[in-house]
Amino acid sequence: LAKTTQPISMDSYEGQEVNITCSHNNIATNDYITWYQQFPSQGPRFIIQGYKTKVTNEVASLFIPADRKSSTLSLPRVSLSDTAVYYCLVGDPIYNFNKFYFGSGTKLNVKP
Amino acid sequence: EAGVAQSPRYKIIEKRQSVAFWCNPISGHATLYWYQQILGQGPKLLIQFQNNGVVDDSQLPKDRFSAERLKGVDSTLKIQPAKLEDSAVYLCAIRDRGRGTGELFFGEGSRLTVL
Numbered sequence: 419l420a421k422t423t424q425p426i427s428m429d430s431y432e433g434q435e436v437n438i439t440c441s442h443n444n445i446a447t448n449d450y451i452t453w454y455q456q457f458p459s460q461g462p463r464f465i466i467q468g469y470k471t472k473v474t475n476e477v478a479s480l481f482i483p484a485d486r487k488s489s490t491l492s493l494p495r496v497s498l499s500d501t502a503v504y505y506c507l508v509g510d511p512i513y514n515f516n517k518f519y520f521g522s523g524t525k526l527n528v529k530p
Numbered sequence: 531e532a533g534v535a536q537s538p539r540y541k542i543i544e545k546r547q548s549v550a551f552w553c554n555p556i557s558g559h560a561t562l563y564w565y566q567q568i569l570g571q572g573p574k575l576l577i578q579f580q581n582n583g584v585v586d587d588s589q590l591p592k593d594r595f596s597a598e599r600l601k602g603v604d605s606t607l608k609i610q611p612a613k614l615e616d617s618a619v620y621l622c623a624i625r626d627r628g629r630g631t632g633e634l635f636f637g638e639g640s641r642l643t644v645l
Contacts, residue, residue, distance in 0.1 A: 450631075452631070452633070454634075459638065459639075459641075460636075460638055460639075461534075461621045461623065461636025461637055461638055461639055462573065462621075462634070462636055463636070464631070464633035464634065464635075467631045467633070503572075505572055511631055511632030511633070518575075519572075520572030520573045520574070521572050522570070522571055522572050523572050
């Protein structure tokens with residue numbers, strides 16, 4: 419069971435780029451890295467997923483170094499509405515999702 | 531797109547009482563999960579269903595928690611009798627394999643307060 423380590427909290431200001439790093443030293447060959455976002459009183463929402471190098475979508479970018487022991491979620495030009503908890507998960511998203519472990523996540527606070 | 535409806539949204543009970551939560555996926559999905567999220571913590575998997583069958587319930591406190599999935603669609607989670615430490619948000623999720631990411635779609639959750 420690949421567990422992850424993330425900062426407990428981060429502060430940022432509107433318009434800044436935010437990078438949240440996740441450590442996953444025990445990642446397995448078939449594991450992907452998946453990030454979820456959770457607002458208060460809502461369930462988590464999928465943001466992005468990657469296996470290696472770089473993945474970008476309309477919301478964020480995910481950077482994964484060659485050894486895959488860590489990953490960085492990058493949120494460009496954050497706004498107040500990006501204030502949320504961000505979870506990094508590692509596992510096989512298709513066949514072993516029940517082995518995913520959410521952890522406590524990173525609470526991002528975006529200030530005006 | 532996948533969607534999950536949960537009810538009730540809020541429930542307050544006394545300890546030792548019972549409570550039930552419902553999960554209604556808007557469209558059929560084979561895999562359904564129940565998570566428990568205690569304030570300040572990440573969601574913890576309680577049980578996973580594949581169609582009607584249980585795939586993983588290793589973290590379900592079976593002496594007080596039970597869950598079932600009806601005809602591979604709707605699901606219920608019951609707690610009897612409730613304890614103070616059961617105060618949490620109970621999240622239902624379904625997995626969408628169609629996009630290739632296996633991403634989970636969560637409901638808004640049912641918040642339980644045990645007094």
